[in-house]
Amino acid sequence: MGIYGKYFQKYKIPFLTAIFCVSCEAFCDLLGPTLMARIIDSGIERQDTGQVLHFGALMILVTGAGAVFAVIRNILASNVSQRAGKDLRGDLFEKIMHFSEAGADRIESGSLITRMSNDTTQVIQFINGIMRIFMKAPVTCIGSIILATFLNWRLSFIIYGVVAAVAAMIILSMKLSYPRFAVLQKAMDQVNRVVQEYLIGVRLVKAFGTYEEEENQFNNVNRNLMDSSIRAQMIITYIAPILNLTVGIGTAAAVYLGARLFKIELANPGDISAFIIYMAQILSSLLIITNIFNTFVRTKASTQRIKEVLDQEEDLSLPEEMAYQADGSGTGEEGRLKGEVAFSHVTFSYPGGSGLPVLEDVSFHIRPGRSLAVIGPTGSGKSTLAWLLLRFYDADEGEVLLDGTDVRRMDVRTVRQNIALVPQKPMLFSGTVLENLRWGKSDAKKKEAEAALQAAEGSFILQAAEGLDKNLGSAGVNLSGGQKQRVSIARGIIKNAPVLVLDDATSALDAITEARVRKNLLQGRQKRTTVFITQRCTTAMAADDILVLENGRCMGYGTHEELMENCRIYQEIYQSQIEGRR
Template sequence: MNLYSKYFKKYKAPFLTAVFCVALEAVCDLLGPTLMSNIVNTGIEQGSLSKVYYWGALMVLVTMIGACFAVTRNILASKVSQRMGADLRYDLFEKIVHFSELSADKLESGSLITRMTNDTSQITQFVNGIMRIFLKAPITCIGSIVLASLLNFRLSLIIYSVVAVVAILIIVSMQLSYPRFYKLQQAMDKVNSVVQEYLIGVRLVKAFGTYDKETEKFEIANTNLMKKGVSSQMIVTLTSPLITLTVGIGTVIVILMGSKMFVSKLANPGDIAAFTIYMAQILTSLIMITNIFNTFVRTKASTVRIKEVLNSEEDFNHSGEKKELNGDIEFKNVTFAYPSGSGVPAIKDLSFSVKDGQSLAIIGPTGSGKSTIAWLLLRFYDINSGSILINGNDIKRLDIASVRDNISIVPQKPMLFSGSVTDNIRWGNKEASDELIYESVEKAQANFIENMQNGYDSILGSAGVNISGGQKQRLSIARGILKDSSVIILDDATSALDAVTEAKVRENLNPEITKKTVITITQRCGTAMFADKILVMNNGVKVGFGTHAELMQNCEIYQDIYKTQIESSKEV
C-alpha cells in the first residue's frame, strides 16, 4: 500500500474540501486581470464611469470571495497536515517498537531519530503545501495561459515558448536535486549519531579527556552536512533566477509586440495590460511550481527513508502455540551466526540441557558466545541450525510472547528509564503490589533506595545517570526478580557488586528457594562454581559441561580460569 493512501482515506473529506477551495481561489485570482481588462476597455477607454464602478465592484467581490476560500483552505491544510504528521510519527514509533533485532542492527538510532523528526516534518510540510499552494500554482499557470490565449492568440505564442523553456529547466533541476537531497538527509543522520554517541558516553569522554577528538568528529560530520546542504541548494539557487529571467524576457517581448499590435489596431490597451498581469501570474506560478518540484524531490527522499523503516522486518509474530512453560531448557546442536556480522558462527553445534529449578552458570573468555545464548533463548534471532527447546517445545513453534513471558533477563548493561524508582522496578510487572516490590528489592540487596531523598518516589535521570553502577545493577536485578518468571537470566549482572553483596543476591536467588531456573552468565569462577551445572564456552564452542568438581577434573580451560582467579588471589 502506498505510504499516503491510508492517510488520504482517513482525511479524504477535509483534503478534498481544501483542494476545492484552492481551485475556486485560483479561479477568483484568474478573473482579476480579465475584469481589469473590462474596466480599461469598456470603462476608461470609452469614458463610462458607471462601467468602471460596475466592473470595479465585481472585481472587489471576486477578491473577497477568493480571500474566504484562502482562509478556509489554510485552516484545513494546517489541521490535516499536522494530524497526518502525528499519525505518521505514531506509525513509525509503533513499527520501531516491533523491530526485529536484525532491523535494529541495520538502522542506527541517530538515523531513526532523523527519520521520525526531520523526514516526517518534510512530509508534513509537503502535505500542507499541497492543500494550500501547490495545487493553486498549476491551476493558476494553466488558467493564465488559457485566458491569455482567449484574449490574444498571437501574443500567447510567446507564453508557450516561455513555458517550454521553464519546463526543461524544472526537469533538469529535479534530476540533479534528488540524489543531493538524499545525501543531505544521510549527512543529517551522521550529525545526530555523533551527538547521540557523545551524550551517551559523556562521562567516559570527560574521564579520558577526549574533548578534542569528539569535537573533531562533530566538525567533520557538521562540515559534511554543510557541504551537502550547499550542494543541494545550489541547484535551486541557479534554477529560480533562470526562470525569472526567462519569464522577464517573455514579458518584455509581450510588451514590444503588444505595442506594435496596438499601433496596427490588432490589440486593445486593456488586453495588453491584462496580458502583462497574466505574465506576472505565470511567472509567480512557475517559480512556485519550481519550488513545488524541489520540495517534492526532498519529500521523495524522505518518503523513501520512512518506507525503509515501515518495510523493515518485524519481530517474530505471535502465531505460535500459547503454552504455560517451565524452566526445562535444552539446546540441541545449535549453530548461529549474526545476520549482519562477519558470517563466522558465534555459536557452533552447541548442545546442553538444564532442568526446571536448577542453576546454570555459563563461563568463558570474552567473545565466547555467552550472551548470544541468552539472546537465542529469548528468540531475538533465529538459529541457523539445530533446535532450542523449553519444556520440550521448540521455541519456533511457540508464541513469542509465551517464550519471553517465561524468561526474565537482567542484562549486562543495566538499562533504566527516566521516572521514579518504583516505575523502573514495576516495569518488570505492571500489576505488582508494593509488598512484592519491597520483597524484590530485599532479594536484590537494593535497600539503598530507602536512604534516597524521596525513597521509592525518587526520580532517576535517563539511563539512571544520577546513581552508581552498582545501584543500577541492583535495581535491574530487582526488576528481573519482580517479573516472577520460570527462568531468570543474569547476564554478568553482578559485575559491579562487591563479593559480600553478590553472595547475598546469589543466596536469595537460590533455585531451592525461588523454584526458578537461574542462568548466570559470568566471567568470575567464584560466581560460577556455586551453580548446579557449569557450561564452559570458548570461541562459540562448548569445551566443558558439568559441576565444578567435574570440570576441575576434565576441563583445562576451566582449570586455567580457576587458577588465574581463585588460586592466584589466595596467594596474594
C-alpha cells in the same frame, strides 16, 4: 499512493475539501485580470462610469470570495498535515518498537532519530504545501495560459515559449537535486550520531580529556552537513534567477508585440494590461512550481528513508493461528510455563557478520527450577545464548526449546513473557524507581517492589528519603554502576517469570554483595529456572550445573567437581581467579 495511502483515506474528506477551496481561490485570482480588462475596455476607454462601478464591484466580490476560500484551505491544511504527521511518527515508533535485532542492526539510532524528526517534518511540510499552494500554482498557471490565449491568441505564443523553457529547467533541476538531497539527509544522520555518542559517553570524554578530538569530529560532520546543504541548494540558487530572467524576457516581448498589435488594431489596451498581469501570475506560478518540484525531490528522499524503516523486518513471530500459545497471557499462573530450557545442536552466526559461527553444535538441558552457569572467555558466545532463548535471533541449525517446544513454533510474546532478562549493561529510564521496577510487572504493588529490592540487595533505595519515589535521571545517571545493576536485578525478580537470565548482571558488584544477591536468587530457585552468564568462578560454583564455552563450542558441562577433573578451560579459569589470589 504507496506508504501514505492509509493517511489519504483517513483524511480524504478534509484533503479534498482543501483542494476544492484551492481551486476556487485560483479561479477567483484568474478572474481578476479579465475583469480589469473589462474595466479598461468597457469603462475607462468609453468613459462609462457605470461599467467601471459594475466590474469594480465584481472584482471586490471575487477577491473577497477568494480570501474566504484561502482561510478555509489554510485551516484544513494545517490541521490535516499535523494530524498526518502525528500518525506517521506513531507508525514509525511502533515499527521501531517491533524491529527484529537484525533489523535494528541495519539502521543506527542517530539515523532513526533523523528519520522520525527531520524526514517526518519534511513530509508534513509537503502535505501542508500541497493543500495550500502546491495545487494552486499549476491551476493558476494553466488557467492564466488558457485565459491569456482567449484574450489574444497572437500574444499567447510568447507564453508557450516561456513555459517550454521553464519546464526544461525544472526537469533538469529535479535530476540534479535528488541525489544531492539524499546525501544531505545522510549528512544530517552523521551529525545526530556524533552528538548522541557524545551525550552517552560524556563522562568518558571528561575522564580521558578528549574534548579536542570530540570537537574536531563534530566540526568535521558539521562542515560536511553545511557543504551538503550548500550543494543541494545550489541548484535552486542557479535556476531561480534564470527563471526570473526567462519570464522577464517573455513579459518584455509581450509588451513589445502588444504595442505593435495595438497599432494595427489587433489588440486592445485592456487585453494587453490583462495579458501582462497573466504573465506576472505565470511567473509567480512557475517559481512556485519550481519550488514544488525541489520540495518534492527532498520529500522523495525523506520518503525513501521512511520507507526503509517501515519495510524493516519485524520481531520474529508466527501468525497467531499458527503460533504456540501458553494457556493464558502474561506470566500469571494460568499462562506460566514450567521453565524447562534446552538447546539441541544449536549453530548460529550473526546476520551481516563475518559468517563464522558464534555458536557451533551447542547442546544442554536445564530442568525446571534448576540453575545453570555459563562461563567462558570473552567472545565465546555466552550472551548469544540469551539472545537466542529470547528469540532476538533464530538459530541457523538445531533447536532452542522451552518446555519441550521449539521457540520458533511459539509466539514471541509468549516466550518473552516467561523469561526475565537482566542484561550486562543495566538500562534504566527517567522516572521513579517504582516506575522502573514496574517494567517487570506493570501492576506491581509497593510491597512487591520492596521485596524485590531487598532480594537484589537494593536496600539503599528503601533507606533514601524518597524511597521508591526516588527520581532517576536518564539511564539512571544519578546512581552508581553497582546501584544500577541492583535495581536492574530487582526488575528481573519482580517479573516472577519461570526463567530468569542474568547476563553478567553482577559484574559491578563487590564479591560480598554479589554473594548475597546470588544466595537470595537461588533461595527461590524451586519456583524458577535460573541462568547465570558470568565471568566469575564463584558465581558458577553456586549453580547446579556449569556450561563452559570457548569460541562458540561446548568445552565442558557438569558440576564444579566434574569440570575440575575433566575440563582444561574451566581449570584454567578457576586457577586464574581462585588459586591465583592465594
